[in-house]
Amino acid sequence: MTSLLALALFSVCEAASYRTIGSSGCAAQMVFVPPYTDTVVFLDNYHRNFGGPGVDLKTGAHSKDPFMQDNGLWAFGVEYEWRTNDLRKLTPKSNxxxxxxxxxxxxxxxxxxGAELYSGDAKTTNLEDGRQTVRRYEPGPCDIDGCKMDFEVNTNELQSRRWYPTSITLTNGDVLVVGGSDVGLLVTNEASINNPTYELIKADGSQAPPQKNLTILEFGAEDNQNADMSFNLYPILQLLPNADKADHVFTLAGNRANVYNYATDEIVKELPNIPGGPRTFPGSAAAVLLPLKAPENEPTILVCGGSSADIPNPKALGDCYRIKPNDQNAVWIRDDWLPNGGQTMIEPVLLPDGTIVMMNGAHRGSAGGYQAEDPALQAxxxxxxxxxxxxxIKSATSEIPRMYHSVAILLPTGEVLVAGSNPDVFYNPVGNVSLANPKWPEFQNNGHKSYLHQQQEPDTAYPTEYRVEIYAPPYMDKxxxxxxxxxxxxxxxxxEQFKMAAEGAREDVVVRLSYSGFHTHGVDMGARMVQLxxxxxxxxxxxxxxTAPADASVMPPGVYMLWVIEKGIPSEAVWVKLEA
Incomplete structure (x- = not known):
């Protein structure tokens, strides 16, 4: 029986696959899927760019031609049509x-x-500081000649400068923006530049209330080297289903966690610290709200991997924990270990069959420029x-390292688009740390020597990566x-109760609704799924x-992918708007 089980497991692994399909046009540091389109949008830092047509999809060698906007700026926002692999340059207008x-x-x-401007050898005329900017990108559908939308800038800016914040949509459609740092181009946050506040962007465009302090993000100068507190960038946020239909948000920063009501500015529940150390940047664990199931919609948070608080060389962690934050006595419970050992900067993606694929990152080090080594190639x-x-279950293996600044996102086909990797942060066709930093392993953080070391080895190279892959989960074999x-x-x-039709849906039929979210740095902002x-x-x-979701604490108002799954095999998704 043991050998038969092993053979069955191996066959499932072999069914999944990676394939390289195109070039991303810019280093894919961020990605999202505009609803009603066959596109994704990639965003990056502003720097030189040779990721347009001409990238060698086999070797990864960069194009010989600069990829630039019509206004003379380097392209750092690109629409990628994943059915045709066509690129369209976008103009984000600020960094x-x-x-x-x-x-x-x-x-x-x-x-x-976003960030301030770093000129270097890249032209920055007509480009703005991005730390307080709110950019809008409208959904489709697009006409027969393709999509035409581009980034537009809100008149109302953010109330303070933020680099590495997290944002999610709340029950009334307002967008919540939490945390960040006052300045960019660093790895570890510090008290003097920490932004321990949150603010709202109103769904109706009206003036938001003043930003408010958030205790879970606060720390003093004496804790600058206390990773449990200062590893607090890109905090983890998940809107929780709740009986009050309120804005109860699971919040994790460093190793500290609570449930916070951001509409009433109060702690709903203190949660125990997560064991094993900080899990937010540069600790960078994978964290997801496990797929919900109606009518109970009981939320469970899963956190896997990340990096330890060991100074100066954090270790990649291999542990996973679950917590049910709505439980009266919520506790972190040890889950299965990552089967390939410690892994940091994992990109988790919710799949329509109710599983989660984890990919990208490294088996050594932490997030940050040249901070990691030993790429995690197996999904x-x-x-x-x-x-x-x-x-x-161990799945398919890629040949392309996806280190710091890589992404993955679910497509309406049920496949996962994978892109990015740029440990240098700026453009680097070589990706060798000893060439980029003669003082390796020491480096500068906020104008002084960091208490962390760069862990990429001097003889390895992870250049700016432009190749785009598709990961096909095992169900795509059917x-x-x-x-x-x-x-x-x-x-x-x-x-609302509604009817739909799906050819081939005969038995063991499941219907799910999902948000792909906004993905960057292994943080999947807003990604969630519910079985209806x-x-x-x-x-x-x-x-x-x-039956549609019961209320907006289960799934906030928005445009979702709707799936029909029969015997574990999903349809392609269609777009459905969920509203009050």
Missing amino acids: TFCAAGAFAPDGTLLNVA LIYDPNAPKGQRF VGSRPIITAFPVSVKYG EAVLSTDGDYIIDV
């Missing part, structure tokens, strides 16, 4: 380096914050419903038997009776 993103209820992406699939001890959605509503209201109440209808073949 988007290490920004955040969340969707408005109509599907518009709000890309917030892992985590099944939250499998028995403990059997939740991870595309011939996929259900096909043939009828569906374009919009539904909370709690659904039964095969008596009204005819392939008709399904479905």
Whole structure:
């Protein structure tokens, strides 16, 4: 029996695959999927760029031609059409380096914050400081000649400068922006530049209330080298389903956690510190809200990997923990270990079959420029419903290292788009740390020597990476038997019962709704999924009776991917608007 199980497991692993499909046009530090389109949008720091047509998809060698906007600036925002691999240059108008993103209820992406200008050898005329900017990118659909939308800048700026903040959408459609640093181009935050506040961007465009302090982000100068507190950039935020239908948000910064109501500015519940050290940047663990299931919608947070608080060389962590934050006595419970050992900068992606694929990152070090070594090339699939001890399956292996500044995101096909990797932060066709930093392993942080070391070895090289891959999960091996959605509503209201049709949906049918979110630095802002109440209808073949999410704490208002899954095999998704 043991050998048969092993063979079965091996066959599942072999079914998944990576394939290289195109070039990203810019170093893909951030990514999102504009609703109603066949595109993704990549964003980067502003610097030189040779990632346009001409990239060698086999070797990764860069194009010989500069990839620039029509105004003479280097391209650092690109629309990528993943069915045709076409590129379209975008104009973000200010430096988007290490920004955040969340969707408005109509599907518009709000890309917030960024960095100051770093001129170097890149022209910066007509480019603005991005730390207080709010950029809007509208959804599709696009016309027959392709998409035409581009970034527009909000009149209302952020109330303070933010680099490495996190943003999510709240129950009323407002966008929450939390934390960050006052200045950029650093690895560890410090008290003098910490921004321990949060603010709102109102869904109706009105003036937001003044920003407020957030205790979980606060620390003094005496704790600058206390990683449990100062490793607090890109805090982890997850809106939690709750009986009050309120803005209860799981918040994790460093190793500290709570549930916070950002609408009323109060702590709902203090949670225990997560064991093992800090899990936010540069600790950079994978953290997800596990797929919800109606009608209970009981939230569970999973945190895997990241980096320890060992100074000066943090170690990649291999542990995983779960917590049910709504439980009266919520505790962190040890889950299965990562099967390939410690892994930091993991990119987790919720798949429509209810599993999570974890990919990218490294087996040594932490997040940050040249801070890591030993790339994690093998994808892992985590099944939250499998028995403990059997939740991870080793999946396909890529040949392309995806180190610091890499991304992955779910496409409506059910595949995962993978791109990026740029440990240098700026353009570097070689990616050798000893060439970039003669003082290796020491480096500067906020104008002085960092208490961390760069852990990339002097003889390895991870250049700016432009190749784009598609990861096909195991269910893509069965595309011939996929259900096909043939009828569906374009919009539904909370709690509404509706009908849809999916050819091939005969038995063991599941319907899920998902947000791909905004992905950067292993933080999947807003990504969530719910299994809806659904039964095969008596009204005819392939008709399904479905109930929309109960309220906005389960899924905030927005435009979602709707999936039909039969016997574990998902359809392609369709876009559905969820509204009050």
